[in-house]
Amino acid sequence: MAVNPRDRIIDTYRAEHRDLRDNLLALIEAFKARDKRKIRPLIKAVDEAGGPHMRCEEEAIYPALDKYYMDNQLEHLLTEHDLIIATLRKLYQLIERGPLSDDDARVAELHIRCVLTHVTDCDGALLLVELLSDRKAGRMTLTTVRTV
Ligand SMILES: [Fe+2]
Numbered sequence: 360m361a362v363n364p365r366d367r368i369i370d371t372y373r374a375e376h377r378d379l380r381d382n383l384l385a386l387i388e389a390f391k392a393r394d395k396r397k398i399r400p401l402i403k404a405v406d407e408a409g410g411p412h413m414r415c416e417e418e419a420i421y422p423a424l425d426k427y428y429m430d431n432q433l434e435h436l437l438t439e440h441d442l443i444i445a446t447l448r449k450l451y452q453l454i455e456r457g458p459l460s461d462d463d464a465r466v467a468e469l470h471i472r473c474v475l476t477h478v479t480d481c482d483g484a485l486l487l488v489e490l491l492s493d494r495k496a497g498r499m500t501l502t503t504v505r506t507v
């Protein structure tokens with residue numbers, strides 16, 4: 360595990376992005392197979408990991424990167440978080456409604472791939488975290504909810 364706060368932040372968020380990526384890709388496959396027994400725990404895993412992850416980004420990571428982003432770009436990232444929450448709600452609804460059709464699987468795939476794009480964009484923001492001073496990175500670890 361990395362020693363300085365900046366590297367610890369990068370390692371933690373990168374590991375979470377990897378988990379989200381893997382679960383989202385598995386979720387696409389589960390929807391394609393219309394396998395609800397696999398879909399349900401995967402949605403739950405993305406939901407449970409994604410909530411605190413996004414909250415920490417909103418409270419600590421994105422604000423610390425404000426000098427690298429325009430306001431509207433930061434707003435865009437926040438809007439994408441709202442869309443991710445809406446997507447998860449939509450996916451829960453899809454599986455509660457009854458048997459999944461081919462159309463449902465395609466709609467789910469489209470939404471999940473949008474979430475995946477946010478995850479990869481978000482991981483790219485870690486390139487900017489590399490530029491933060493030790494002091495700023497140290498302060499960020501105090502504002503994150505988790506122990507990074
Ligand atoms: Fe992220």
Ligand SMILES: [Fe+2]
Nearest residue numbers: 413416477481
């Ligand atoms: Fe994010």
